[in-house]
Amino acid sequence: MENLNFNDIFKSSILEKTSSFSVVDSLIGLLVAFAVGLFIYWVYKKTFSGVIYSHTFNISLIVMSMATALIIMGISSNVLLSLGMVGALSIVRFRTPIKDPMDIVYIFWAIVSGILCGAGFIPLVIIGSILIGAVLLIFVNKIKIENPYLLIVKYNDISIENSIEHVVAESSQKHTVKSKSVMPGDDFEITYEIRVKDSELGFINNISEMESVKSAVMLSYDGNFTA
Structure with missing residues (x-):
């Protein structure tokens, strides 16, 4: 039986994955996700036309962008982890009703931005967010629609x-x-x-x-x- 030393005990695939982990790339992705989330926050506040403005919902859009980017970074280099993450997320049930269809648009925008930031498509998420924000600002604030x-x-x-x-x-x-x-x-x-x-x-x-x-x-x- 071979003798085990201290280094052998702590050798694991986790340490090997950590060594290939890029802190700089991860920080850039999270910072861009935060910046895009702030932009979504600002656009939502400017285009909100309801009666009761939900500040907590707007903040959740920022966190949603960053959390989605974090998930994509974690599963991008590990197939088994990605399958496990899909299984874990499949049991999550959100029971908060979404009454305004535009809120669904902002939620989808935040999730897509987080996915692109986590995957490293920084120029795409910046250009796409600018164009989406411009469309929302123009069509929601500038174009007057007479409701019946x-x-x-x-x-x-x-x-x-x-x-x-x-x-x-x-x-x-x-x-x-x-x-x-x-x-x-x-x-x-x-x-x-x-x-x-x-x-x-x-x-x-x-x-x-x-x-x-x-x-x-x-x-x-x-x-x-x-x-």
Whole structure:
């Protein structure tokens, strides 16, 4: 039986992989991922158009870029490690709902940037991020899109429907009836999808002041509606 010395005990494939590990390349990749993450952070803050801005979600985009780059660096030189990482990540389940489709775009952007940084495609991730950021800044902030509205009118006299229709037609660029229902007590409810002229919403007051109209409600409409 051969005698084992101190060096033989600590010889392992881990040390061999560490010797081939490039600290400089890894630092460059992580720093670029951090810089791209900061750019994504800034673009998201500039293009956010919702009501409640989530600062923690925006910060998570930076961490997501760096963490993805770190994973790619770790598995790029080891096939077994890459298979194990895929298996480990496959059991992860994210239950936080993503309500805005644009948030999915930013998440995908952060992940792709991290992958490219980890793989060493630094010029590609920089050029791609600049172009993506420019597209988002132009199309989200500069181009104005007129979203439609839903007008919900409740009334108890069917004879005023023509009057309501006349006011809606005069005050909107385009309108369509989304639904109409008869409620208990001989009450009626009609829902219009309308595009107003120059954001003029004063006509809703004229409708609410009509005789037999019980209520008139205007809602912002994102295209999804269930009758």
